[in-house]
Amino acid sequence: MKYLIINADDFGYTRGVNRGIREAHERGPLTSTSLMVNAPATAEAVAIARDLPRLSLGIHVNFTNEAQRLFDIDDPVACGVELRRQFDQFVAMVGRLPSHMDSHQHVHRDPRRLSGFRALAEEHHIPFRDDAPVVYLGSFYGQWEYGVSSPDKVGFEAIAALIREKVRDGITELACHPGYVDPEADLVYHSEREIEVSTLCDPRLRQLIEEEGIQLIGYRDLPRAVAALADA
Numbered sequence: 185m186k187y188l189i190i191n192a193d194d195f196g197y198t199r200g201v202n203r204g205i206r207e208a209h210e211r212g213p214l215t216s217t218s219l220m221v222n223a224p225a226t227a228e229a230v231a232i233a234r235d236l237p238r239l240s241l242g243i244h245v246n247f248t249n250e251a252q253r254l255f256d257i258d259d260p261v262a263c264g265v266e267l268r269r270q271f272d273q274f275v276a277m278v279g280r281l282p283s284h285m286d287s288h289q290h291v292h293r294d295p296r297r298l299s300g301f302r303a304l305a306e307e308h309h310i311p312f313r314d315d316a317p318v319v320y321l322g323s324f325y326g327q328w329e330y331g332v333s334s335p336d337k338v339g340f341e342a343i344a345a346l347i348r349e350k351v352r353d354g355i356t357e358l359a360c361h362p363g364y365v366d367p368e369a370d371l372v373y374h375s376e377r378e379i380e381v382s383t384l385c386d387p388r389l390r391q392l393i394e395e396e397g398i399q400l401i402g403y404r405d406l407p408r409a410v411a412a413l414a415d416a
Contacts, residue, residue: 185416186398187409188347189318189357190384191216193244193286196229200366204381206232208362209239212384213393215402216357218244218286221273222254224369230277240402242284242310243274245301247291250372257291264300271304284403286313311403313357317410321350321358326376338379340386351398355409360384 192205195217202225208214219229219241233241245267247257256262274282285305286292292301292313305312314320324346326338336342346358362384363377383389393400401409 185409185413186351186353186396187355187401187413188351188393188398189216189240189355189401189403189406190214190360191218191240191242191284191286191357191403192360192362193218193288194220194223194361194363195233195241195244196220196223196226198223198363198366198369198371199225199228200369201225201361201363201377202229202232204363204377205229206236208360208381208384209236212386213390213400214239214360214362214384215400216240216242216283218242218284219274219278219282220244220246220288221270221277222246226277233278238402240283240404241278242286242403243271243282244286244288245270245292246288248289250370258296260296260300263297267297267300267304281308282310284311284313284406311406317413318355318357318406319352321346321356323350324358324360324380326379327373331372333376335376335379338376338383340383340388343383343389344392347392347396347398351396354413355401355406 190213192214194201195205196219205217324343326334360380361377362380365374
């Protein structure tokens with residue numbers, strides 16, 4: 185059995201990002217998103233999520249803003265404090281635990297921070313990016329050289345190839361970054377987000393997923409999928 189979570193990072197980053205994520209969920213196969221609690225459009229994102237009961241909502245821990253560090257992220261103690269603060273803020277704003285946890289620009293992967301992230305996820309029994317049983321697929325991205333756009337990497341043919349070749353038996357998370365250009369936001373990864381929206385909303389994508397025998401799930405459905413795989 186093949187299960188696929190399509191997760192949008194950066195929910196709350198800008199109003200344009202929020203609009204793109206909502207559209208990719210309502211018109212496309214996006215099942216999950218990760219919320220930044222310290223971004224300009226966080227409050228709007230939380231309100232949107234309340235209207236989308238089928239959308240899994242996790243936390244996208246944010247220690248950086250583009251190339252800017254929001255504090256000394258080389259200090260493990262400071263990282264631990266900020267991690268807990270953002271987690272608690274998510275719970276206060278949303279009213280429940282996140283369905284999963286990941287981080288902006290993958291700051292959790294640094295060995296100096298990884299143990300703190302993993303400990304928090306294990307404390308609350310929350311799925312954590314890069315950890316089993318979910319296989320992370322992050323190659324649907326339109327800018328593999330900083331500031332250099334590669335629109336073909338987020339077109340339909342690109343995502344179709346990933347689904348055909350990389351989604352195997354088990355559970356896969358395909359990460360994406362849909363959104364609309366926001367004039368007041370100065371983002372490095374910006375215009376590519378609109379291409380992602382178009383690709384995710386392409387009717388051929390749902391058809392391909394069905395043809396490949398893939399079941400779409402959100403992170404909130406993970407226990408059910410794990411149980412089904414164990415019984416198979």
